[in-house]
Amino acid sequence: KNEVEQSPQNLTAQEGEFITINCSYSVGISALHWLQQHPGGGIVSLFMLSSGKKKHGRLIATINIQEKHSSLHITASHPRDSAVYICAGMNYGGATNKLIFGTGTLLAVQP
Amino acid sequence: EPEVTQTPSHQVTQMGQEVILRCVPISNHLYFYWYRQILGQKVEFLVSFYNNEISEKSEIFDDQFSVERPDGSNFTLKIRSTKLEDSAMYFCASRGQGGHGYTFGSGTRLTVV
Numbered sequence: 001k002n003e004v005e006q007s008p009q010n011l012t013a014q015e016g017e018f019i020t021i022n023c024s025y026s027v028g029i030s031a032l033h034w035l036q037q038h039p040g041g042g043i044v045s046l047f048m049l050s051s052g053k054k055k056h057g058r059l060i061a062t063i064n065i066q067e068k069h070s071s072l073h074i075t076a077s078h079p080r081d082s083a084v085y086i087c088a089g090m091n092y093g094g095a096t097n098k099l100i101f102g103t104g105t106l107l108a109v110q111p
Numbered sequence: 112e113p114e115v116t117q118t119p120s121h122q123v124t125q126m127g128q129e130v131i132l133r134c135v136p137i138s139n140h141l142y143f144y145w146y147r148q149i150l151g152q153k154v155e156f157l158v159s160f161y162n163n164e165i166s167e168k169s170e171i172f173d174d175q176f177s178v179e180r181p182d183g184s185n186f187t188l189k190i191r192s193t194k195l196e197d198s199a200m201y202f203c204a205s206r207g208q209g210g211h212g213y214t215f216g217s218g219t220r221l222t223v224v
Contacts, residue, residue, distance in 0.1 A: 033213060041200050043154070043215040086154070096159040096167040097206065098144065099213070103153045 004029070004089045006102035013109050019074040021085050021105045029089030032070045033099060034061050037084040046072070048090075077109045113137040117203050117216035124193055124223055132188045132219045134203030140212070143186045144204040145178065147171070148218075154202065160186065193223045 003026045013019050023032060031050040037043050047054045047061040049070060054061050058077075063070040074081055084106050088099040116135040124130050136143050145157040158168045160178055168176075177189045186205075190197055203216040 035215075040217070041148075041220065042217040043202060045213050045215070048213065088154075096161070097142065097213075098156045098159050098167060099146070099154075099204075100156070101146075101154040 004087055004100050004102040006087055006105055008105060009103065011105055011107045013077050013107070015078060015109055015111050017077050017109075019077050019081075019107065019109075021072045021087075021107070023070045023072070023087035023102055025068050025070070025087075025089045027068070028091055029068070029100065031090045032061075032063055033088045033090060034059075034070075034072045035086045035088060037086060037104065039083075043086075046085075074107075079109045079111050082107055082109050113214070115203055115205055115214050115216035117201075117219050119219060120217065121220045122222070124221070126195060126223055127192050130190050130193055130221060132190075132201050132203075132221070134186045134188070134205075134216055135184055136186055136203065136205030137207075137212075137214055138184070140205035140207050140214070142166075142206045143178075143180070144206075145188045146202045146204065146215075147199040148202065149196075149199045157188070157201075190221075193221075195223050197221060198223045 005024045007022050033048050034046040049063040058075045060073040084104040086104040088101045118133045143160040146154050148154045158172045159166045175191045179187050200218045200220050202218045206213045
């Protein structure tokens, strides 16, 4: 069964800190999405990774295919980064490319 | 930037009533999805739709649920006889070829009373 596990569930950081959120996934998942969900509920896609590393502004996502592990890093964190960060696995190239979601990490960045 | 539009943003309905949740996917996308998130839980896949038919559905997507793309732009989710446990946030998503471009709508919060 395809599964995605995320840690930590909750994370509190001080403004400026470097943040790491981790995601492990099972066999059958060949790509990872990192998503952001704000209190209003909307979901925004941050990255899709099937190998290597991607960077967008202060966000960096990495994936290790052999270890089936991905990380999302936030450099120089800011209170506006406070949100739920979710990793979601996908069988890239599968029939439907549906997403299998992790439970999310609630990040609070304090000023 | 292109976006997926969902309406209404919030719907309250009585148990046993039919509801239709509406979505307008990104115009050149080919794959369409409905997901739901019960309060405090993770997002769950409901159904995927491609080439005018369901390509996959989850165990949640029973006979009470149906999807339709009636006019080439809208993509709807119908729940025939709502139950209290259908209360959730429902997200529509669409994507183009490959796994890229996965775009979510802002969601419809359905409350069944």
